[in-house]
Amino acid sequence: MPFGNTHNNFKLNYKVEEEFPNLSKHNNHMAKVLTKEIYGKLRDKQTPSGYTLDDVIQTGVDNPGHPFIMTVGCVAGDEESYEVFKDLLDPIISDRHGGYKPTDKHKTDLNFENLKGGDDLDPNYVLSSRVRTGRSIKGFTLPPHNSRGERRAVEKLSVEALTSLDGEFKGKYYPLKSMTDAEQDQLINDHFLFDKPVSPLLTCAGMARDWPDARGICMDLHVHYDSECFTVSIQAQRQQDLPGLGLQAFLRWPIEAIFKKHNHGFMWNEHLGYILTCPSNLGTGLRGGVHVKLPKLSTHPKFEEILTRLRLQKRGTGGVDTASVGGVFDISNADRLGSSEVDQVQLVVDGVKLMVEMEKKLEKGEAIDSMIPAQK
Numbered sequence: 001m002p003f004g005n006t007h008n009n010f011k012l013n014y015k016v017e018e019e020f021p022n023l024s025k026h027n028n029h030m031a032k033v034l035t036k037e038i039y040g041k042l043r044d045k046q047t048p049s050g051y052t053l054d055d056v057i058q059t060g061v062d063n064p065g066h067p068f069i070m071t072v073g074c075v076a077g078d079e080e081s082y083e084v085f086k087d088l089l090d091p092i093i094s095d096r097h098g099g100y101k102p103t104d105k106h107k108t109d110l111n112f113e114n115l116k117g118g119d120d121l122d123p124n125y126v127l128s129s130r131v132r133t134g135r136s137i138k139g140f141t142l143p144p145h146n147s148r149g150e151r152r153a154v155e156k157l158s159v160e161a162l163t164s165l166d167g168e169f170k171g172k173y174y175p176l177k178s179m180t181d182a183e184q185d186q187l188i189n190d191h192f193l194f195d196k197p198v199s200p201l202l203t204c205a206g207m208a209r210d211w212p213d214a215r216g217i218c219m220d221l222h223v224h225y226d227s228e229c230f231t232v233s234i235q236a237q238r239q240q241d242l243p244g245l246g247l248q249a250f251l252r253w254p255i256e257a258i259f260k261k262h263n264h265g266f267m268w269n270e271h272l273g274y275i276l277t278c279p280s281n282l283g284t285g286l287r288g289g290v291h292v293k294l295p296k297l298s299t300h301p302k303f304e305e306i307l308t309r310l311r312l313q314k315r316g317t318g319g320v321d322t323a324s325v326g327g328v329f330d331i332s333n334a335d336r337l338g339s340s341e342v343d344q345v346q347l348v349v350d351g352v353k354l355m356v357e358m359e360k361k362l363e364k365g366e367a368i369d370s371m372i373p374a375q376k
Helices: 029-033 036-042 053-062 086-096 148-162 181-189 255-261 303-309 341-363
Strands: 126-132 172-175 216-219 232-234 287-293 312-315 328-333
Touching (some): 148 172, 312 341, 328 341
Antiparallel strands (some): 126 287, 312 328
């Protein structure tokens, strides 16, 4: 069920230059790549489910950019989008993921035993850790494109699979439409529950249609303040937070095996890894974020350079649009595609440990120049 401006046959009555979007004030990966030649080549194509080029680019057309991050500017509507529109998406993926080539193969490693040192971060500096990722269920279209019935079918399948988990992953499903306002507000404030998307990057893509129909969260409301907690957000394109210091917890997630038992695996291929709506999340879709206190290091003139060399990125603890409070930052992996889940979490673990040691040196008035890693 197409969401966007998809009347392709009618559009062919107009020349390419008459349909080509005005991207003169745009600063996103899509705007950098899309040319009239590419637009002309792809504008009459669509995926088997009916997703078109204009559906792909609409969010980037409507949103010129972001003040803090280089946005992607496009979304996929189904698994086939990455093949049908590869002339556009391959260069965008390369631009976003450091030169990742169409012939490259992604690495996947979910063996938590390969992760070293994820449970001994200094609690005097590391306040919490959160790991999120997303998974798309094979056989369904993606959130910008699915119909109400399809979205409800995804919810039904997800709930059936998730509620069959036990042990440390056992939980109960809470649909948003049945939650009280007080429950929602508390969980949103505690960063467990996603709020209704208001960002134009999501609303223009159609991901907030029919909210809150077929959206919910699977967790144990009574124990979510424990040192480790597992929650899954349905129809939000992400697994929500894992507070605590045990970054290995995500890698123990058995969810794919559960879905395969229900005859639905996850979208994955050896080139792109796990297939997700936004090209920025291809590969692992993983962001391992650590809230770490770095008041001295964060004012050091080479702080940004250190982050870049460690392949890490920073944001405020309240999200991408927020600033640090008291020198506390959310530090996470910059890469998603081309390296494995274990490799990406390991970068966070090793990088945060190094920065904590730098912070301790600065507290003593000592130099840290010799600790700064070489350019990778």
